[in-house]
Amino acid sequence: MSSELDGGDDDEISPISVILPAEEAGINKLSFPNDGVASELQHHFIRSINSTLSIRQLPSQGLSFQLWPAATTLVNLLDDQRSHPETNPLTATLTASRDGSERRTLKILEIGSGTGLVGIAAAATLGAQVTVTDLSHVISNLQFNVEANASILAANGGFVQVAPLHWGEAIDPELIGREFDLILASDVVYHDHLYDPLIQTLRGFLLGGGNPKMVFVMAHLRRWKKDSGFFRKARKLFEVEVLHTDPPPPGSRIGVVVYRFAAKQSKKLAIGSSNQG
Numbered sequence: 428m429s430s431e432l433d434g435g436d437d438d439e440i441s442p443i444s445v446i447l448p449a450e451e452a453g454i455n456k457l458s459f460p461n462d463g464v465a466s467e468l469q470h471h472f473i474r475s476i477n478s479t480l481s482i483r484q485l486p487s488q489g490l491s492f493q494l495w496p497a498a499t500t501l502v503n504l505l506d507d508q509r510s511h512p513e514t515n516p517l518t519a520t521l522t523a524s525r526d527g528s529e530r531r532t533l534k535i536l537e538i539g540s541g542t543g544l545v546g547i548a549a550a551a552t553l554g555a556q557v558t559v560t561d562l563s564h565v566i567s568n569l570q571f572n573v574e575a576n577a578s579i580l581a582a583n584g585g586f587v588q589v590a591p592l593h594w595g596e597a598i599d600p601e602l603i604g605r606e607f608d609l610i611l612a613s614d615v616v617y618h619d620h621l622y623d624p625l626i627q628t629l630r631g632f633l634l635g636g637g638n639p640k641m642v643f644v645m646a647h648l649r650r651w652k653k654d655s656g657f658f659r660k661a662r663k664l665f666e667v668e669v670l671h672t673d674p675p676p677p678g679s680r681i682g683v684v685v686y687r688f689a690a691k692q693s694k695k696l697a698i699g700s701s702n703q704g
Contacts, residue, residue: 478583504517505553534604536558537558545613558588594624595627610633619651670687
């Protein structure tokens with residue numbers, strides 16, 4: 428049996444069967460047609476700011492347009508961190524990212540944003556500047572969801588911009604930038620052909636000469652045995668730490684796990700030396 432640092436135990440679970448169910452607590456869902464495409468508007472109450480985020484899903488358009496379980500875990504942790512920072516597992520990472528100053532505005536990048544719920548919630552609960560990213564065909568729905576929550580973001584000092592990002596390709600600093608404090612993601616490890624492009628993108632940010640304190644926080648629900656392959660590759664470049672584990676939901680043996688990835692010092696030194704040479 429593998430450890431959580433390898434991605435979980437040995438169960439084999441279909442990703443299609445663990446998309447967040449409609450009856451998930453705290454979420455209200457409405458379905459309606461939109462230009463011939465069935466859409467679902469979900470409402471997520473964020474207790475710490477006494478506000479409800481509205482997120483449009485387009486299930487018929489593919490998995491990138493639906494809410495996955497790990498996103499809800501991150502949103503719940505962000506919500507709780509604002510109310511109970513002294514006991515929240517994200518607090519140490521957020522405090523370090525702010526260099527100990529609560530007044531410093533965090534700059535956050537979300538990769539594989541999908542519906543954008545996590546990035547929007549991060550901006551609203553942390554008063555952060557967030558860039559949400561995904562493949563080009565997902566951008567229009569991401570923009571819709573950002574605009575649908577613009578008033579909540581403004582009221583809480585948050586700002587969200589949308590940009591395309593294709594893993595494994597060169598990072599456009601003009602479009603996205605490099606000087607982030609924190610990278611967030613949820614449920615981005617599920618297709619093995621994306622492991623190397625994802626790691627290449629993470630390497631570009633965490634080891635690419637930007638903010639040396641930048642870290643990656645990822646919520647992950649293990650579905651396949653092969654998920655451990657991503658973690659084996661990642662640990663060659665990054666220190667990987669478990670920050671939080673959800674209890675398994677009814678009928679399951681596993682829950683969502685939240686990981687923190689930080690660049691290994693030896694890799695920073697090696698890349699720095701090669702750049703100087």
